[in-house]
Amino acid sequence: MSDFLPFLVTQCLNALSQAALLFFLGCGLTLIFGIMRIVNFAHGAFFMLGAYVGYSAVHWTGSFWLALIAAPLVVGGFGAAFELGILRRLYGRDGHAFLMVTFGLTLIMGEVIRLIWGVEALQVKPPDSLSDIVFIMDEPFPVYRLFLAASGIVVAIVIWQFLERTRLGLLIRATSQNAEMVYALGTDVALVRSAVFGIGCGLAGIGGVLAAPLVTASLGMAPNAVIDTFVIVIIGGMGSFLGSLIGALLVAFVQVFGTYYFPDFALALMYLIMLTVLVVRPGGLLGKEA
């Protein structure tokens, strides 16, 4: 089949672009869990907020690039404020408290977004430079998807370097391993937690803006996103940065190729992988806790 090579290349690029979006979500969730040991149920709502803030930024400034900067700042700032104002009071309680509070936040954010932006789905246009197509071996392919895949790779490298090379990265890794020890050594662990919660939410916010040209900004974004994100993090291992990357790639490739070859089972395939991982390695592929 002479058509097979272009098909393979475009499908792989499709999967990479999808993996990038999933990674923005999964990585933020896993960072937060690694440090704080809480499951942020509101992660999908932060993703949705990112899309809406992105819409408004494009609407006011006319620039998608500014939206890409504004959304993570606003969403991350809001996340950090939420941690400072509310979550901080709950440390020491058991996990249910966080589940309830973050789930409640999801509902509140959904309603507030409905009040501010209305019920109709909103269009976010990518900039003209990204709206074009390129021909990959005679198959038209959207530049925007290439941009998504590239931004996923760039952000993955940036976060990796940030965690490995910077002082805050070092503190984050240390806190995730032994928070008390870090505290005893004179670091303000509470501040690290706020920072991580903000960064995690900011990543979801970027994901939201980047996803908006593909799916529009709409109220259905949050519940959809949160399920995929949990699957990725469960596969990759709660708290593992590399795990979220692998989880995102795995889910994206399985979705893209699964839908092509077995359209009726593609969705089930994703859960099957999750199930297998849970049975074989209950803590996830790279998770620490089994």
Add this chain to the structure above:
Amino acid sequence: MTGTSGFSRRAILGATLATPFVARHALGDEPIKIGMPCALTGPAGEIGAQMRRGAEFWAKSVNAQGGLLNRQVSIVAQDTTGDPATAIRKAQDLVEREGCRLLFGMTLSSEALAVAPKLADWNTIFVSGDNGDGRLTGESFVPNFFRPNTSGPMETRAIALYLRQADFKNFYALGMDYAWGHNSIGVFKDEVKKSGKNFVADIYSPIGTKDYSTYITKIRQSGADACFLVLQGDDNNAFLSQAKQYRLGDKVQLLTSIVDLNSIHAVGEAAVGLIGSSRYTFSFPGEANAKFVAAWKQEYGVVPDVFEGEQWQAGRMLEVAIKKAGSIDADKLRPAFETVEIDDIKGKVAMRACDHQAVQRGFMVKVGRKEGFTDPVPELIATFPADEVTPACRQMTYDS
């Protein structure tokens, strides 16, 4: 007895104030209340909001002309969230507590199907504004239900009639993976075969699908020259946005079961070129429609959408029926409604007695750019006669 003295004082005061008006406000001259249980929040909230606007606009225009039977008309809307059980509760509340003798609304067909069996007990007439399910005028028909709007089977029928005359030869279909998607594509597949054309394949995407790249690849590879879409809401917006990014429309004509201004607004340029069946579009020809659209624009600053137009038509038919019957009593209104004919925003529409479906034409539209509009707009490309579009009495399918 302090109570009595208080009562009489108020009564005297009331009587004194009311005296000059007694002549004009005869006994029982309270407003005609029309109960409207509809989904104002939840996934169908936007449709419910359209229906409510349509009904209120109609009531306002009726009241401006002196009301009906010398009584003002008021719409009492309540939110059902799109849930059938809540719809029953709210409808009962409107009938028994609010004293509504007439019902509008019921955004989803599942709600209408749940409420319909109760109408006889309540002795209440329910006039649908948007319910599409064929069963409401088929196996689940009840005498107190009337459907002035285009039904789901009629909507699909218009597409079927259109593809018989169109140039496309090979068809593909993409639908949401639940009853609506499978049913609609099933009907479509039959129609393609009846018209002697080739149905290549169908595929179903799970509800909430975000990445349509693989579906787009499959459609492109299939060699089909047209693809029928049964998608709605977020899924529809995501597919159209992405199809545009892959330039799918350059190779394959996209046909859709729904064309509404909301989704056009959500995807903008990506809607251009879409062909679909339309229950109502503001760009329909005719003087009555032009007048309606102009008045609507003056009131709301935008053009009316699909369900706003459909609800207006429902109101117009009810208005004629009430005038004919001279009453809103179900037993008098029913026979009068069965013979209502109007010539309004969608042209000639006639209620038929056998299943209470309004006989009306079918319309196909194509979305394009038009001067003076920021968003693309649907424009009429084909009209099909009422007798070919409306199914036989109490039927949901067509013989030919």
